[in-house]
Amino acid sequence: MLVHRRWDSLGRADLGWLTAKHHFAVSAKDDPSHEALGPLIVWNDDQIAVGSGFPMHGHRDMEIVTYVRQGVLGHRDTLGSEGTIHAGDVQVMSAGAGIRHMEFNRGDVPLKIYQIWLLPRIFGGEPRWDTKPFPKGDRSGRFVVLASGFDTDEGALPIHANARLLGATLKSGERIQHELGRSRQAYLVVASGRIEVNVESMGPLDGVAITKVATARISAFEDSELVMVDTG
Template sequence: MIELRPFASLGGADHGWLDAKHHFSFAGYHDPERMHWGNLRVWNDDTIAPRSGFPTHPHRDMEIVTYVREGAITHQDSLGNKGRTAAGDVQVMSAGSGVAHSEYNLENETTRIFQIWLLPRALGGAPGWGSRPFPEGERSGRFVTLASGYEADDDALPIRADARVVGATLLSGETADYPLGRDRKAYLVPARGAVRIDDVRVNARDGAAISDVEVLRVTALEDSEIIVVDAV
């Protein structure tokens, strides 16, 4: 099953410095049909103006994965962590028992990110943060795991959720397969380009909620950059 969620149908709000689109109910946007997809709770498509960002605020009991599409985001938290994550790279914050953090675009250009929240497999635990580069060449023509809650994915950033975040870059006409499994759910968003899944076209920033699929087969209709959450 594939449910297409066109970008134009997403909720959201334009705050001036932040233009936020929500694939799932979030803040002032509520849609009872779009509360979550398995343990995927939030997928926000955020455009952040230069020299602006999210001031310090708290979180707990959530796994927060940030994929930077354009520009860069600078993180700072109450644990003493500080780091800059640039386009194509990923950061993960495990909020655990509680952490306060800020996320700023300190660049002179617009930053665009996907912010993905996953429900943890257990509450509490020590909070943590990590970031790493994922060169585009590593994802060329195939899916690679960016963040994972499974020990077998030791090259990925660790999260405390029964989920994976995977990415691929495909040239027009290329096809990539991802072994999902019929007992799991996937949510796919092209950061750029357009892809086809079965007979469904998914354009840049559209969402596709996918279930009851043993192998997810994605064909690029244009040069494309794809992010997928594999959830339960």
């Protein structure tokens, strides 16, 4: 089953320095049918103004994956970690027993990121942070695992959740498929471009929840960038 969550149907928040769209309901104003998908409970499309960002704040018992779509993200936390993450790259933070951090726009254009929250397998673990570049050319015409809770996914950033984050870029006319099996679920977002998933047409920034589908068959109508969480 495919449940299309179109861009204009998503919940929205506007704080001036931050505008956000919610693929999953996070407030009473959001569509209640946009519910969690297994351990995947948050997928926010955030835009942060130049010179702004999230001040120091805390998290616990959450796996937080950030995919940078545009600009440069700065990170600093109470573990002493500090990093700069560029468009196409990924950072992961396992909050575990507790961590405080700040994230901010370190560039000269609006920062666009996906903030993805996943429930961990075990609560109260040791907090950690990591980041890694993932050249878009390496995922041309195929899905590449960017972050994963499974040891078999070599090269991916490790997380403590039963899920994996994947990315792909497709040229107009290209087709790929992703095997799920009917016991797994996935959420796919069109970061840019236009595609079709099992005959369901999707526009830029749309999302789709995929359940009870053995194979997701994807065709690109134009050059496209895809980001997906497989909760297998």
